[in-house]
Structure formats: structure tokens, C-alpha cells
Amino acid sequence: MKKRTFLKLSSALMATPIISPLAHLVPGEKLKNWAGNYTYSTDRLYSAKSIEQVKEIVKKYNKLKVLGTRHCFNGIADSTNNFISLREMDKVLSLNAAAHTVTVDASMRYGQLAPYLDSKGYALHNLASLPHISIAGACATATHGSGVKNGNLSTAVAALEIVTANGEVRTLSRAKDGDTFRAAVVNLGALGVVTKVTLNLQPTFKMRQYVYENLPLDQVKAHFDAIMSGGYSVSLFTDWQKKRINEVWIKERVEAGSKQAAKPTYFGATLATKNLHPIAELSAENCTEQMGVAGPWYERLPHFKMGFTPSSGKELQSEYFVPRKNAVEAILAVERLRDHISPHLMISELRTIDADDFWMSTAYKQPSLAIHFTWKQDWASVSKVLPMIEKELEPFRARPHWGKLFTLSASKLQSRYEKLPDFKKLVKEYDPQGKFRNAFLDSTIYGS
Structure with missing residues (x-):
């Protein structure tokens, strides 16, 4: 499919309202994730409406996983046996x-x-x-x-x-x-x-957001920390081509009495004159309001409006976390692969996350840069590119997002979580017979 045709199709389909996760299921229907790239391994689904029903279902079955909103791109939530849904427990x-x-x-x-x-x-x-x-x-x-x-x-x-x-x-x-x-x-x-x-x-607080276009890569190299600190939340979108960042999304808190206008340029990038989609060719209709228009925090912090999916859903996603102190080196390492990446890419996003103390968090004990890839739904090609990216990010001990696609070996993944042995001890205490184990956990957490 030609790029222009693909973009037109994506733009048309992305106006479709979100379908409730378990709507329209019929007996025997194959469950898929929201993007359609992953088919779950059983249709045995049991719904709980109360804590007592949860306890009953958990005690009844030897193998069980929770089926949520199905936004993961891999088998982390899959089961070959039974699912429990808490969809109706949402108050x-x-x-x-x-x-x-x-x-x-x-x-x-x-x-x-x-x-x-x-x-x-x-x-x-x-x-x-x-x-x-x-x-x-x-x-x-x-x-x-x-x-x-x-x-x-x-x-x-x-x-x-x-x-x-x-x-x-x-x-x-x-x-x-x-x-x-x-x-x-x-x-x-x-x-x-x-x-x-x-x-x-x-x-509660108000926010506004501005988008700038064509940030030179040299500016990222020289001023990364300042660029990413330019708002309450900052995202960089790039296709890794032309030595530039396509779009910079800056989300600011609106303080009482503040009427400060946006600067016409931002580290060499130019202020957009209309709302934009992260993929510039697509309509911004379903993106959250830009152009400095103030609104509630929850209508500015996401990139996309509450009621609609951001694209046709026919996509794959990968994401890698590296220490923020290595951000520029990691960005340049990925940028060297631009001609391998771009043919299969829809867009990449660069974001920062502060450190935390959760043992299995991708940001455990390290302020991080997340390098995200939204791919065209072509796993045969993407599966060949991911090892290349992982090799380039090897010096930074990159941690892949748990719910997205990666090819990193179990031994390397495990080596990047110092508290993994202690986590496995707690799992043994809470789940001694492996009721909540599945193929994903077997291969990533317990594999060699």
C-alpha cells in the first residue's frame, strides 16, 4: 500500500469511537488485543461483579489471568486456560x-x-x-x-x-x-x-499545549535537558529522517493570572499555526486541543481525546527505557539506524520519566528517557529491526516496556532488574502453585 493511501485510510478509520473491551463477543469468538496483532489463547472468560465473585473464581480455577482493556501488544496478559474480567467493577x-x-x-x-x-x-x-x-x-x-x-x-x-x-x-x-x-x-x-x-x-489545574515543528537534531544534542524541561510534559515526535525532530509537544500548567504568549521559536523549531497530529499528514481532529487554548488537565495531558482511538489501530508498538543521563547518546544510536527503521515506522516518540522505587518498574532508580516506536503492522519486518535497535541500546542496558514488543533475551532482561530475585520470592508467597503464571512470565521472568 502506498504511504498516501495508508495515511488516508488511517485518518478515516481513526474517527471510529472506542469499542468497549468486551462488547460484541460471542461464544467461540477469538479474543484479540485492541490493535488486532495479538490473538489470545482461550475464550473461556468469567466475569466478576464483586470481590466475593472474584474470590470464588480465583479459588475455582488452577490457572487464571485477568483480561483488562487489552492494550498490550504481547502475551503478558494471555492465558491458555481461563480469563477473569472485572469490567463491571469500575466505580x-x-x-x-x-x-x-x-x-x-x-x-x-x-x-x-x-x-x-x-x-x-x-x-x-x-x-x-x-x-x-x-x-x-x-x-x-x-x-x-x-x-x-x-x-x-x-x-x-x-x-x-x-x-x-x-x-x-x-x-x-x-x-x-x-x-x-x-x-x-x-x-x-x-x-x-x-x-x-x-x-x-x-x-485540579488548567493546562495548555503548543506544538513546534522541525527541531534540529543538533539542538537536541546540545540542549536536551533544557528542551525536555520546557513544560510540565514534553514529547518529541520523529521519523528519524532529515536530522530533525518533526514535532515538539509542550504541555504547560496555566497559573492564575498567566497570559504569557508562546514564543515563535523553540530551540530552532517553529511554532505551529494549526493543530497537528503526531503524524503530520493525518488529521488532528481527534488530538487534544493545541494552540495555547487552556483547558482541564485531563483534556491536555493525553495526546488524544477521550472518546476516540488515535489511529486505525492497525499498528505495533515497542518502547525502550534508558537512563536520562545517556539520553543523547541513545537517541543518536537509534538515529544511525534511520534507514532501517523508517520504512516500517509510523512515528517515534521521545519522553522523559522520573525515577521511582518500584522493583519491576522500567524507571526503577533511574530518571529515564523512553524511546517509543509506533510501527506499521508488519511483524515480519519489525522483528528484524528490533534486534538492531536493542543492539545499539545495549551499552545503556535498555529496559523494554513490559506490555510492548521486544526481542531481548530473558537473561539480558533479567539482568536489568536488580530486585528480580526478591520479586520472584514474593510471587512464590502469593502464588505458590503458579496460578497466575503464563507463557510470557515463564519466558521473561523465569526463562534463561
């Missing part, structure tokens, strides 16, 4: 004004929660590019937004409730449970069924 359970926290059913999506919080005068510290992912799934895989001072989404977690393999309900909190809590938040689905999450809140 706000309590708002604690004194503690500045909210407790929700873990299957609630950020797109559901954010407007409610804003209406009560509260906000979360950050959101991912897509607002329709579940809170439990995002936290379990260390999903993130951007911002040099912003940790990934799991850093907002103050407490969580888990149903373990024997049906026991355990509640863990940062205040009381120390290392167990730090191990359990980014849990990869290995510890049990997360049923409740308590999140830290802050006062």
Missing part, C-alpha cells in the same frame, strides 16, 4: 478529602476517573497518551506519560487490594508495607487479581 469507591486520595475499582479507566476528579476539584499528576487504559493494567506495566519531574502512572498509587491465589484478600499501602508494596505495584499480573487501587491526588 469510584471513596474520595478522601483529608488524605487527598481516591479509591477506585481497579478496572476503572483513566478516561472515566479524570472528569469525576476534576469535578471534585482534584487531579492526577499525569496521564498516558491514551486515556482509555485501565488503572490496574497501566500500573502493573509501569505505563507512563512525560515530564522530567513526573514519575510513571504507578507512582500515584498509595494502596492496592489484591486477591491472591488462595482467594485471600490482601491490602498493601506505601505507608505500612514497605518493600512488599514496592514489589507489588508494578506486578506484571504475577501476584494475583488487583481489585482496588488508591491514588494520591493534587488540586
